Each structure stands twice: as C-alpha cells, then as structure tokens.
Amino acid sequence: MKTKSVKTVLPNLDLPESDKGYFCDARPEAVEPVKGIWENFLNWARANSLWILGFGTGCGAIELRPLMTSRYDMYRFGIQPRPTPRQSGLFVIGGYASVKTLKRIVRSYEQMQGPKFVLGLGSCTVNGGMYWDSYNTINRLDQYIPVDVYIAGCMPRPEALLAGIKTLQKQIMAGEAEGANDYARNFDWYKANQKKIIKDWNMPDYNW
Amino acid sequence: MTLWGQIGAAALSIFIFTNFGFLLMGSMAQIRARVQGRIGQPVYQPYIDVIKNNARRTAIYHGVMFYLGSVFRLAGGLGTFLFIPVVLGSPLFANFSFSGDVFLVMYFIFFGQLGMALGAGQSGHPYSPIGVSRGLAQMTAFELPFSLAVIALALKHHSLSITTIVQAQQGGIANWTMVTNPLAVIAAVIAFLGMSMHNPFSVVIAPQEIPIGPPTEYQSSLLGMLQTNRAIFNAAKLVLYVNLFFGGASAADGIIYSLFDALLPMVPVWLGVISGVITMMVKSFLLYFVTVFVGVSFPRFRTEQSIRYFLLVPTLIGLAGLILARI
Numbered sequence: 332m333k334t335k336s337v338k339t340v341l342p343n344l345d346l347p348e349s350d351k352g353y354f355c356d357a358r359p360e361a362v363e364p365v366k367g368i369w370e371n372f373l374n375w376a377r378a379n380s381l382w383i384l385g386f387g388t389g390c391g392a393i394e395l396r397p398l399m400t401s402r403y404d405m406y407r408f409g410i411q412p413r414p415t416p417r418q419s420g421l422f423v424i425g426g427y428a429s430v431k432t433l434k435r436i437v438r439s440y441e442q443m444q445g446p447k448f449v450l451g452l453g454s455c456t457v458n459g460g461m462y463w464d465s466y467n468t469i470n471r472l473d474q475y476i477p478v479d480v481y482i483a484g485c486m487p488r489p490e491a492l493l494a495g496i497k498t499l500q501k502q503i504m505a506g507e508a509e510g511a512n513d514y515a516r517n518f519d520w521y522k523a524n525q526k527k528i529i530k531d532w533n534m535p536d537y538n539w
Numbered sequence: 540m541t542l543w544g545q546i547g548a549a550a551l552s553i554f555i556f557t558n559f560g561f562l563l564m565g566s567m568a569q570i571r572a573r574v575q576g577r578i579g580q581p582v583y584q585p586y587i588d589v590i591k592n593n594a595r596r597t598a599i600y601h602g603v604m605f606y607l608g609s610v611f612r613l614a615g616g617l618g619t620f621l622f623i624p625v626v627l628g629s630p631l632f633a634n635f636s637f638s639g640d641v642f643l644v645m646y647f648i649f650f651g652q653l654g655m656a657l658g659a660g661q662s663g664h665p666y667s668p669i670g671v672s673r674g675l676a677q678m679t680a681f682e683l684p685f686s687l688a689v690i691a692l693a694l695k696h697h698s699l700s701i702t703t704i705v706q707a708q709q710g711g712i713a714n715w716t717m718v719t720n721p722l723a724v725i726a727a728v729i730a731f732l733g734m735s736m737h738n739p740f741s742v743v744i745a746p747q748e749i750p751i752g753p754p755t756e757y758q759s760s761l762l763g764m765l766q767t768n769r770a771i772f773n774a775a776k777l778v779l780y781v782n783l784f785f786g787g788a789s790a791a792d793g794i795i796y797s798l799f800d801a802l803l804p805m806v807p808v809w810l811g812v813i814s815g816v817i818t819m820m821v822k823s824f825l826l827y828f829v830t831v832f833v834g835v836s837f838p839r840f841r842t843e844q845s846i847r848y849f850l851l852v853p854t855l856i857g858l859a860g861l862i863l864a865r866i
Contacts, residue, residue, distance in 0.1 A: 362596040362597065373594040376594060377591050377594065380588045380590075380591040401576035404579070406568075406578075406579055406580045407577075407578050407580065409580060413751075414755075417755070417756055417758040418754075418757070418762060444597045444598060444758045444759050511597075
C-alpha cells in the first residue's frame with residue numbers, strides 16, 4: 332500500500348517567537364535521482380563543474396589557494412571557487428572545525444542547493460587529529476554533515492587535494508555521492524548530533 | 540517572408556549566436572588562463588556549467604520579483620538581439636529590425652539590468668543592492684559616451700535604423716565608422732569596456748569585494764538562465780557594435796565570398812549568407828578580444844573612479860566625435 336507522504340513542520344524551538352515568521356519551517360526532503368542514461372549525463376556535468384564554496388573553515392584552507400595558481404590550476408577540471416553557498420556544490424572543510432565554526436559550517440552546508448558534496452581535508456576532520464582531546468573542536472566530521480571523501484594528512488599538499496577531488500568526481504559519475512539525500516533522510520540524527528555540540532543554537536532547525 | 544518564417548529565422552539566429560556567445564566565453568577564459576600561465580578550463584566549460592546549474596535538484600525562491608528578475612534579464616538579452624540585423628541583405632538573419640531600431644536596442648540594453656535590479660533587491664542579501672547600485676551608477680555613466688557616439692552616427696547618416704547605418708558603411712574599410720569618425724568609435728569602445736564589465740570596470744560583480752553582487756542569491760535554474768543570457772547578451776552587444784562601427788557583415792561582401800570573387804556569378808546565395816555570418820563572428824571575436832586584452836592588463840577601478848573616468852575622458856572624446864560628425 333502506498334503511504335501518503337506527510338510534510339512535517341520543523342518546530343524551530345530555539346528561535347524567539349518574534350523571529351519565527353522570518354524563517355522557513357519545512358523539512359528538507361530527499362530527491363531521488365532519475366535512473367538511466369539521463370542521470371549519468373547529469374552526473375558527468377556535475378562532476379566536471381564543481382564549484383567550491385570559498386569558506387576557509389580551518390588552517391587547511393591555506394591549501395585551497397595554490398589550486399588557483401598556474402602550478403596546480405584546478406580550472407582544468409572545471410573547478411572554480413564561488414563566494415556564495417547558493418551557487419556552490421562542493422564544500423571543502425579545511426582541517427579542524429571548532430564548535431563556533433561548526434555552526435557556520437552547518438548553516439553554509441544547508442544553504443547549498445543539492446546535489447552537494449563535502450570533502451574533509453586533513454586528519455582533523457577524520458578523527459580530530461592533533462586536536463582530538465581539545466575542548467572546543469569536534470572529532471568526526473561525518474557525525475554532523477555527510478562527508479563524501481576524506482583526505483588524511485596534516486597538512487595534505489595541494490596534490491593530495493586534487494587527488495581527493497578526482498576521487499570525488501569518480502564517485503559522482505558512479506552515482507554514489509548522494510550526501511544531500513542522506514542528510515535529508517537522517518535529518519533528525521544529524522540535527523541531534525549538531526545540537527549536542529552547539530549550545531547557543533539561535534537559528535532555524537534547517538537553514539533554507 | 541511570412542510571420543512564421545520570420546520567427547523561425549529569428550530562432551535560428553538566436554540558436555547560432557547563443558552558441559557563439561558560449562564558445563566566446565569559453566575561449567576568452569582560456570586566453571585569460573594562458574596570460575596567467577595556466578592551461579585553463581576547456582572551451583566547452585560554460586555549457587557544462589549551465590547543464591549543471593539546470594540539473595540542480597533543489598531551488599529556493601524569495602518571491603515573485605526574485606523569480607522575474609532572471610526572466611527580465613533573459614528578455615533584455617533576447618530583446619537586444621532580436622532587433623539587430625545580423626547579416627545585411629539576408630532576410631534569414633535580418634531579425635525584426637526596422638527604422639528606429641537603434642533606440643529600441645539601447646532601451647533593451649538598459650531593460651535587463653533594471654529587471655535584474657528589482658529581482659536582486661527582493662533576494663534580501665545585503666551584497667545584492669550594493670552590486671545593483673554600483674551597476675546602475677556605472678551604466679548611467681557609460682551610457683553617456685555610448686549615446687554620444689550613436690547620436691554622432693545618427694547625425695551623419697540622418698537615420699536611426701541600424702540597417703541604414705550598416706548600408707552606408709559598405710564598400711571597403713574606408714567607409715567604416717571606424718575610419719570616417721574615429722573619435723566616436725573610441726568613445727563607444729571605451730563604453731563597451733564598461734558594458735562588458737571586465738577589468739578595470741568589473742565593479743558590479745567584483746569578486747573578493749562584494750562576492751558577486753546582484754546574483755548572490757540566484758541558484759539552480761535561475762542561475763542557468765542568467766548564464767544563458769550572458770552568452771546571448773554578449774553576442775547581441777558585439778553584433779550591435781560591429782554593425783554600428785565596424786562595417787557590419789553583408790551577404791554580398793563577406794570573407795569567404797571575397798575568396799570566390801572570380802566565381803561570383805556561380806556562388807549560391809546560401810554561401811553568401813554563411814560568409815556574412817562568419818564575417819560577423821570574426822569581427823565580434825576581435826572586438827571582444829579588445830576587452831579581454833584590457834581586462835588582463837589592468838586592475839579594478841573603484842566605483843567612483845570608474846564613474847569619474849566615464850564622465851570625463853570618453854565623454855569628451857564622444858563630444859569631439861559629435862562635432863566631427865557635423866563638420
């Protein structure tokens with residue numbers, strides 16, 4: 332029997348009553364890919380036109396800059412930086428994510444339009460790295476947002492970053508990079524993890 | 540030609556020149572990359588970007604005006620293109636040109652920007668209105684030398700019809716406006732640098748300054764529409780400039796056609812038309828190359844510097860061009 336999908340509304344409990352009207356309270360929904368040649372073609376386009384969000388979230392962001400230079404030249408692969416999350420498709424988390432930054436990471440990630448991809452750069456995103464017992468950084472990034480590719484190292488060189496992006500491109504073309512849909516399906520789990528860490532939650536539950 | 544025939548012909552010329560615009564953007568990006576010592580993106584990268592943006596699975600809307608902003612922008616680009624004859628003497632590439640079309644085209648160049656300004660305003664992002672105010676201020680400034688150059692042409696040819704102006708320039712380089720009134724052309728080409736918004740006049744999009752100005756909140760298919768417009772609008776402006784100042788393209792006097800000069804009676808009509816289209820593309824490419832050449836050589840002006848520059852140097856040159864046209 333077909334179940335009728337019911338659009339549930341997010342409570343936005345942490346927002347003051349006066350601010351609730353300013354924000355959207357709809358839940359994110361998973362959008363199933365269309366199967367077949369058409370989706371393969373679209374995935375090819377997505378893989379060859381990755382726009383990186385220009386938001387350096389940690390010390391690893393310094394490795395993003397050389398990619399634009401003539402030595403590494405990421406434009407060859409159709410990659411370019413984009414200053415606004417609305418137009419970006421790839422979020423590179425550059426190393427450690429402090430609790431304060433995590434809040435901005437979540438906001439930026441949610442403002443990106445799907446399908447969107449996340450690349451964890453450096454050991455700090457894998458297990459906390461040298462900050463694993465720090466009081467104000469998170470350890471595993473994929474507890475908070477879905478991650479497609481991790482690049483271990485402290486710091487990984489720009490070559491490693493390019494190799495990571497190539498791996499991501501292969502994943503996208505194989506139709507395996509469905510992070511945005513995973514996020515929508517496991518939304519409550521991700522949100523609970525995020526709220527466990529971010530204490531001053533003064534934003535809507537989903538930043539449209 | 541019947542109305543349906545005209546619509547079909549217009550659709551064909553839009554299709555050809557949209558693709559030309561995309562390839563122009565791609566090839567110029569590669570030229571810029573070579574200047575910087577990079578390999579650069581593939582020539583067909585603009586196509587992939589448009590497909591990618593249209594293939595986004597989610598999109599957000601900020602209201603009716605936000606939605607209409609990109610529609611107006613595209614309408615502005617199409618409107619500009621549709622009233623310019625592309626190849627003189629070919630009904631297929633005449634579009635909907637008529638006497639007095641140069642005024643309508645100048646209005647359409649403004650129209651898209653105004654529509655975008657309204658849409659960007661509703662997006663609510665603080666950088667959008669900053670970009671819009673910069674854009675409108677700069678546009679008003681470069682409109683002055685451009686208008687002076689067009690008025691100089693209208694005075695000289697006693698006509699506001701692009702077809703008449705192109706007709707008057709036929710018969711060799713000596714008849715081009717570039718030679719008959721170089722001052723007006725210099726003023727207009729400087730205005731073109733501002734119109735194409737490359738460095739040093741890239742104050743509207745201004746990366747690293749106001750991220751990307753008006754389209755900050757535009758995404759998904761709305762951004763795809765803006766990118767498509769960029770290709771059409773670029774092509775339309777180039778075709779307009781080549782028509783007004785660089786002799787246009789004629790179905791009877793094109794590059795390929797001149798190769799077959801001896802065989803003139805035997806050359807079929809369609810070859811003349813193709814020759815005209817190719818002539819137009821070559822001239823447009825060279826004209827666009829000027830903006831890229833200037834763009835890679837100079838850093839960005841600040842907004843007030845840009846406006847002061849337009850109101851001083853090219854305006855004075857444009858006035859001198861006006862006087863030259865009356866002599």
